[in-house]
Amino acid sequence: MRKGLQTPLIIVNFKTYLEATGKKAVELAKKAEKASLETKVSIGIAPQFADIAEITGAVEIPVFAQHIDPVKPGSYTGHVLAQSIKEAGAEGTLINHSEKQLKLSDINDTIGIARENGLLSVVCANDPNASVAVAALKPDVMAVEPPELIGTGIPVSKAKPEVVTGTVKLVRRINRDVIILCGAGITRGDDVAAALELGTQGVLVASGIVKAKNPYRVLREFADATKR
Numbered sequence: 001m002r003k004g005l006q007t008p009l010i011i012v013n014f015k016t017y018l019e020a021t022g023k024k025a026v027e028l029a030k031k032a033e034k035a036s037l038e039t040k041v042s043i044g045i046a047p048q049f050a051d052i053a054e055i056t057g058a059v060e061i062p063v064f065a066q067h068i069d070p071v072k073p074g075s076y077t078g079h080v081l082a083q084s085i086k087e088a089g090a091e092g093t094l095i096n097h098s099e100k101q102l103k104l105s106d107i108n109d110t111i112g113i114a115r116e117n118g119l120l121s122v123v124c125a126n127d128p129n130a131s132v133a134v135a136a137l138k139p140d141v142m143a144v145e146p147p148e149l150i151g152t153g154i155p156v157s158k159a160k161p162e163v164v165t166g167t168v169k170l171v172r173r174i175n176r177d178v179i180i181l182c183g184a185g186i187t188r189g190d191d192v193a194a195a196l197e198l199g200t201q202g203v204l205v206a207s208g209i210v211k212a213k214n215p216y217r218v219l220r221e222f223a224d225a226t227k228r
Contacts, residue, residue: 005062005141006042007179008226009202010192011122012209012219013066013094014047020210025051026058028215033059035219041226042202043219046094046122049080056089064122065093067100070109082117092120096134098145108137124183124204128167135175142171143204145183161198168199187218189225196226 012032014020020028025047036043044062047055056063069079085093095110096102102110107123114121121139125131134142144167164182171180182195183204195203203222212218 005044005120005179007201008196009042009044009141009179009181010219010222010226011044011046011064011141011143011181011202011204013097013204013206014045014051014210015066015099015206016048017207017210021048022051026055028210029055029059029061029063031216032209032219033061035216035223036061039220039223039227041223043223044092049085049088052085052088052090062091062120063089064120065090066097067095068093068110068114068119070102070106070113072113082113082119086117086119090119092122092140095121095123095139097124098126104133107134111137111139122181122204125167128163128170131167132170132174135171135178138175139178141179141181143181143183144200145204161194164195164198164200186222189221192222192225193228196228202226 014025029045032043032045044064046064046066052063065085067080068082068085071079093114096107111121122141123134123139124143124145125134126145131144144164168180180200181202181204182200186203186205187208192203209215209218
């Protein structure tokens with residue numbers, strides 16, 4: 001790892017938005033790096049696969065793939081190989097995002113493959129029960145993301161604060177080391193501050209940054225909010 005992961009942690013998922021594709025993805029990555037350097041807050045990004053290599057050559061913040069498949073090198077046309085994203089410069093990968101869900105057994109295998117290849121695992125879970133199951137698999141990071149709130153602008157930290165506090169409590173009984181993030185609907189600095197107050201160590205965000213009129217300003221707002 002070039003810089004490793006520190007908490008509080010902000011991870012920006014670029015998804016497949018045109019605002020974060022190709023050259024625009026590189027521009028957004030540089031804005032994230034600028035905000036991170038200025039605030040001393042750890043900001044990671046998860047661009048599309050085709051943009052990973054160029055972005056890792058342009059910035060020094062942690063870069064994650066959006067997914068890898070639980071497969072070994074061989075005859076797996078169309079799958080995403082852990083070794084390929086590692087070679088492209090990624091330091092880790094998202095796993096089991098609500099838009100790319102996996103069976104628990106596949107999550108376990110994917111975490112194992114990531115670990116074998118020196119990649120950080122950021123596993124998403126959509127409710128407390130799923131979070132407990134994921135925590136037992138010992139990922140590096142996990143994100144609590146109720147899928148019905150993703151992209152709505154309604155933050156889970158406010159709409160469903162009991163999901164966050166309950167999940168943190170349950171997860172800590174199983175795994176005291178995993179970094180816990182809050183996701184879904186995070187659009188303002190106040191949402192970030194609220195998530196931290198509920199016991200998480202950062203946020204996983206997407207459209208709140210990527211589709212903002214001024215992504216850099218929002219990134220600074222998010223980073224500054226972690227210091228309240």
